[in-house]
Amino acid sequence: MSKIETPRPIRGTQDMLGEAALRFGAVVDAFDRVRRLYGFGRVEVPVIEPTAVFARSLGETTDVVSKEMYSFEDRGGESVTLRPEFTAGICRAYLTEGWQQHAPLKIATHGPLFRYERPQKGRYRQFHQLDAEVIGSGEPQADVELLCLADQLLRELGIADGVTLTLNTLGDGATREAWRAALIAHFAKHRGELSEDSLDRLDKNPLRILDSKDPRDRPIADAAPEIDDYLSAEAGAFFAAVTGGLDAAGIAWTRNARLVRGLDYYRHTAFEFVTDRLGAQGTVLGGGRYDGLIEALGGPPTPAVGWAAGIERLAMLIDAPDRERIDxxxxxxxxxxxxxxxxxxxxxxxxxxxxxxxxxxxxxxxxxxxxxxxxxxxxxxxxxxxxxxxxxxxxxxxxxxxxxxxxxxxxxxxx
RNA sequence: GCGGUCGUAGCUCAAUUGGUUAGAGCGCCGGUUUGUGGUACCGGAGGUUGCGGGUUCAAUCCCCGUCGAUCGCCCCA
CATH class of the missing domain: 3.40.50.800 (Anticodon-binding domain)
Known part of the structure; x- marks a missing residue:
């Protein structure tokens, strides 16, 4: 009789017992507590969606869509995908389930997400996020409220001290296009000096050159046109309202004019809570305004803003929870x-x-x-x-x- | 997807320049104590040294491949 070989866990997945599971649970519990305090309702959306949900919203050319999605044909021949992020699926539900009647809709969820990436500490193929969104509100108050929610969550987790809120604006659609064109013109002039990665980005995602770590790119990126020079009056006022709201709420922030978003649907506010305690996986919570997304899914023009946070990364940062004991x-x-x-x-x-x-x-x-x-x-x-x-x-x-x-x-x- | 480092009991780690029965602590099981736990003492189980090849009289150690972890890049929260 040949020995039966025990199947191995799939690469990039985790099994959690004891402290690891307690840490995970503590993060989720804190999130659920805080989201109630802010009047964000709990929603559940499928782990699996038609591939088009992500291909349309994230953009066909992004790495996430082109090489990181778990996509396959189901038995009926439809191309389906394990969700690589929350936002697109939630927006699909907003359109197909009639949630528009509740706008502005303040909702939150959490659960597993899947990306076929090379695993590292704090980065898994099945990973987990907390997610909060406000759909159907173009008011900067929505941005401020989401940032307050994020800030309070980090405080209740006891990690706010090691984490900094970095903030930027990408402007409205017109601003973003003008700035993007200026950036492309600028980088094109220096085509010969850019790194290979950035030459690639020039075609696919020119904004990303701004936060390149390659020393060859830095001088060129630092000399690049500033978003502020292209900001429309409306976009400038919007950003001022957001930062003013943060100041009023007593939330510290720093401007990072080099902070951009990889995904095309972002507008106006972009933000990341970052820490230096996690090496290369320094972003602990990030998001922004995505006013263009719902239209990309075939819906009416609908402003929206949201963020997501990696549960594994938060779980690594918090103090170990007390073990569960019985009476x-x-x-x-x-x-x-x-x-x-x-x-x-x-x-x-x-x-x-x-x-x-x-x-x-x-x-x-x-x-x-x-x-x-x-x-x-x-x-x-x-x-x-x-x-x-x-x-x-x-x-x-x-x-x-x-x-x-x-x-x-x-x-x-x-x- | 690219480059670096690493892979020895359940866990954390040892093992002299390649050398014969691969060790320790913690944990686990049992006993000292057949109605009383934490401490202490005694004993035990548990490893084809990640896996597969190669070099060698001999490989945990050297070489190749593979799988996995990890660090950085890429991407992204």
Whole structure:
């Protein structure tokens, strides 16, 4: 008989147990708490979408679409894709599910996303994000509110001190086109001096040359035309309203005129919360305004703004959460005690007291497990207790114990 | 997709210039204690040194390939 080979996990996926899972959960819990405080409703959208949802919204030429998507034909012959981001799917739902009637719609979600990339620490093929969006609002207050939400989330996670909000404007459509044309003209003049990567970007994504790390590109990028020189009055006023709102809310920010977006649908506000504690994966939360996206999906002109944050990266930054512990461990000895224990176990749990009982083991084993579980109390049941209709309640830390009637347990433990 | 580093028990790491039964701590299991945990002591299980080739009398160590992790690039949150 040949040995059966255990299948390996797929590259870039994670299995989480113990602290890793607790960290992940702590991030999600904080997000869910804070999003309620801001009146952002929870939504769920599919993990799988027609490929066109992403191809249209992200742009056919972007790396995400051209080489990083998990796309395949389903059994019916339709090209489908595991979502590489949230925004496009949410906008599709906004159009196809009649969510337009709720505009401006403040919504939040979280879950797994998929990109076929080379894995690194904090970068996985199945990764997870938090996501918050305001759809159907062109007011700068929406941008400000989303940034406040992000800021408060980072504060509640205890990582705001190591993180900086960097902010930029990409202007409105006209601004962006004029600036983009000026950038292309500028970079084209220096074609011979640019890195190979940037020559490639010149065709596909010229804005990206601005934040190139290649030393050959830096002087050229630093000498490039500034967005501010192309900003329309309206776009300038919009940005001023956003920064003014942040100042009023007491949120620190720094302007980064080199901050751009890879995806074509962004307008006006672009922002990233960055840290230097995660190496190359320094962006912890990022987003911006994407007024052009819903039209790209065939919908009416609809302003929208949103952000996403990598749960894995946030989970690496927070302090380790306290481990989960139970209140009571039940320790029965013998058949009769076991039956009595099952009743007590059910009663305590129904009363909201976290209670556990080992499936097997002698008393010593069970006490060891009770201790390891972090239980504050143990309920010990042996032949004596069964005979008297009582149980022994022991406080683990004090090592004190007393006999008590089972129907008094809930009251005693809660008091 | 490109370049660098790394891959030894469940985990963190050892193993003299390539040399014979690959070690330790933690963890796990059992015992000292058949109605009492945390500490202590004793004992045990657990490795085809990631996988596949090659060089050599001999490979954890050298070479090639492959898979994986990691760092940077690319991309992106």
């Amino acid at each position: 009571v461990a039940v320790v029965p000895m013998g058949e009769a005690a076991q039956q009595m224990a099952l009743g007590i176990l059910a009663d305590l749990r129904r009363a909201g007291i976290a209670t556990d009982m080992s499936y097997r083991g002698n008393m010593k084993k069970r006490m060891q497990k009770a201790d390891a579980s972090g239980a504050i109390w143990t309920v010990i049941i042996g032949d004596d207790e069964v005979a008297n209709g009582e149980v022994t309640l022991k406080h683990m830390a004090d090592q004190t114990q007393c006999r008590i009637r089972p129907d008094r347990l809930v009251e005693t433990l809660k008091g």
